Each structure stands twice: as structure tokens, then as C-alpha cells.
Amino acid sequence: AQSVTQLDSQVPVFEEAPVELRCNYSSSVSVYLFWYVQYPNQGLQLLLKYLSGSTLVESINGFEAEFNKSQTSFHLRKPSVHISDTAEYFCAVRGYNNNDMRFGAGTRLTVKP
Amino acid sequence: NAGVTQTPKFQVLKTGQSMTLQCAQDMNHEYMSWYRQDPGMGLRLIHYSVGAGITDQGEVPNGYNVSRSTTEDFPLRLLSAAPSQTSVYFCASRPGRPASYTFGSGTRLTVV
Numbered sequence: 001a002q003s004v005t006q007l008d009s010q011v012p013v014f015e016e017a018p019v020e021l022r023c024n025y026s027s028s029v030s031v032y033l034f035w036y037v038q039y040p041n042q043g044l045q046l047l048l049k050y051l052s053g054s055t056l057v058e059s060i061n062g063f064e065a066e067f068n069k070s071q072t073s074f075h076l077r078k079p080s081v082h083i084s085d086t087a088e089y090f091c092a093v094r095g096y097n098n099n100d101m102r103f104g105a106g107t108r109l110t111v112k113p
Numbered sequence: 114n115a116g117v118t119q120t121p122k123f124q125v126l127k128t129g130q131s132m133t134l135q136c137a138q139d140m141n142h143e144y145m146s147w148y149r150q151d152p153g154m155g156l157r158l159i160h161y162s163v164g165a166g167i168t169d170q171g172e173v174p175n176g177y178n179v180s181r182s183t184t185e186d187f188p189l190r191l192l193s194a195a196p197s198q199t200s201v202y203f204c205a206s207r208p209g210r211p212a213s214y215t216f217g218s219g220t221r222l223t224v225v
Contacts, residue, residue, distance in 0.1 A: 009153070032211050043203060044156075044216040051211040090155060099144060099163050100171055101214060103156040 002027040002093045006104035014112050015083055021076040021107045023065075023091030033074040034092040034101070035065055044090065050074065061085075086111045115139050119204050119217035126194040126224045134189040134220050136204030144207045145187040146171070146214065147179065149200040156203065162187055194224045 007022040025031065032051050036044040048059040055067040065076045074091060088108050094101040120135045138145065146161040158171030162181040176198060178190040187206075191198060201221050205214035 004155075006155075032213075034213055036216075043218045044205075046213045046215075049213050092156075096210070099169070100146065100158050100161050102158065102172075103148075105153055105155040 001100075002029075002031060002095050002098065002102050004091050004093050004102055004104035006091055006107050008107050009105065010108045010110070012110045012112060013081055016080045018079050019077065019081050019085075019109065021089050021091075021109065023074045023076065023104060025072050025074065025091070025093045027072075027093060027095055029095045029097060031096065032094045033065075033067055034094075035059075035063070035074070035076050036090045036092060036103075038088045038090065038106075040087075047076075047089070081109070081111045083111050083113060085109060117204055117206055117215055117217035119202075119220050121220060122218070124220060124222050126191070126222065128194060128196060128224060130194050132191050132194065134191075134202055134204075134222070136187045136189065136217060137185050138187075138204075138206040138215075139185065140206065140208070140215070141184060142206035142208050142215075143184070144209075144214075145181065146205050147177070147187070147189045148203045148205065149173065149198075150203060150219075151200050159189065159202075191222075196224045198222065199224045 003026045005024045034049045035047040037047045050067045058064045091104040117138045147159040148156040160179040162168045204217045207214045
């Protein structure tokens with residue numbers, strides 16, 4: 001089975017500062033990787049995904065993540081955050097031939113004015 | 114297009130009671146899963162299904178049953194509720210690989 005480690009449980013940053021949320025995974029097979037965002041009292045929404053091809057993937061609201069196979073990482077970055085980015089972010093992994101998806105414990109991003 | 118619909122949104126149970134959490138999707142997705150979310154632990158997989166009539170266990174299956182009689186529905190049954198099952202439950206579905214899951218809005222369950 002696969003597993004995911006999110007290295008920071010909480011990340012406080014000021015508005016317009018850059019941010020990186022770290023994610024490492026473990027797997028003996030090739031994987032698909034995902035970042036989901038959860039706003040307070042809501043379900044999970046897909047932020048971005050790596051399925052194949054280019055290792056740098058981007059979301060529509062300015063986030064990006066890079067799949068690094070040698071370091072087994074999929075860190076999420078944004079060059080300038082907004083107050084509205086305050087949420088919990090979950091990294092997830094699924095093996096090519098597996099039918100279940102495993103999540104990290106989550107990183108709570110708090111953007112301060 | 115409703116996506117993934119979960120009912121109820123909130124539920125309080127007494128220890129020992131049983132209940133069924135409903136999940137329905139209208140996207141004709143093959144794969145469906147149930148997760149529970151607890152503070153500091155992320156989401157943990159309870160059970161999943163790869164198609165009608167086929168289910169399998171995830172990380173934390175004890176105390177829960179599932180069935181998949183149709184493509185659309187994937188109910189989760191709590192056999193005898195315990196306080197340790199107090200959690201937020203999410204149902205999710207996806208089409209064949211490769212693809213990401215679409216999540217429902219969740220059911221907040223409290224067992225007293």
C-alpha cells in the first residue's frame with residue numbers, strides 16, 4: 001500500500017507571501033498524486049493532480065506542484081497567497097494498479113493580513 | 114448534475130444503535146469509497162467498491178459494512194455504534210483510472 005506524509009501540520013503566512021506545503025509519499029509502484037483543499041465545514045475539492053506527463057502541474061487559482069520521483073515528493077507552492085487561501089490542504093496518493101487512495105494528515109494554511 | 118450526495122448531513126446516535134449513511138452518485142462512476150476524517154489524522158479509507166457487487170476493505174473497516182447493489186448507491190452501515198466512531202464521513206466516487214475522486218459534502222456523526 002501507499003502512504004503519505006505531510007511534513008507540516010500548520011503553516012501560518014502573511015498575505016502576499018509565498019508558501020510551500022510539503023508532501024512526501026511512499027510506494028513500491030508508480031503512483032498518481034493529488035492535492036485537495038477543504039474550506040471550513042465543507043467537503044474536499046480537487047486542487048490539482050499529477051497523472052502522467054509533465055511533472056509540474058498547475059491549478060486555476062495560482063497553485064502549482066512538482067512531482068519529484070527521486071525524492072518521492074509532491075510539494076505544493078504558491079508565489080503569493082490571499083486571505084481566501086486559508087483552508088486545510090490534503091496530499092493524496094494512489095498506485096497505478098490500486099483502487100484506493102491514501103491521504104496525508106493535512107496541513108492547515110492560515111493567511112494573515 | 115448533483116454529483117455525490119450524502120444523507121443525512123448530521124446525526125446523533127446512542128451507543129449500540131445501528132444506522133445507515135447513504136451515498137448516491139449520478140455520474141455513472143465505477144469506483145466509490147467511504148472515508149472518515151478525524152482531527153490530525155487526515156482521511157482514512159473505510160471500504161471501497163470497484164463496481165456493482167464488488168467491495169473491499171480499506172484501512173479501518175471494523176464496525177462498518179457496505180454493499181453495492183447498483184452503480185449509483187454505496188451505503189455505509191454502522192452495526193453497533195461506538196463513541197470511537199464519532200467522526201465526519203465522506204463518500205467519494207471516480208470513473209475508471211486514471212482519475213481523481215469527487216467527494217460528497219460529508220455526514221457529521223456523533224455517538225454518545
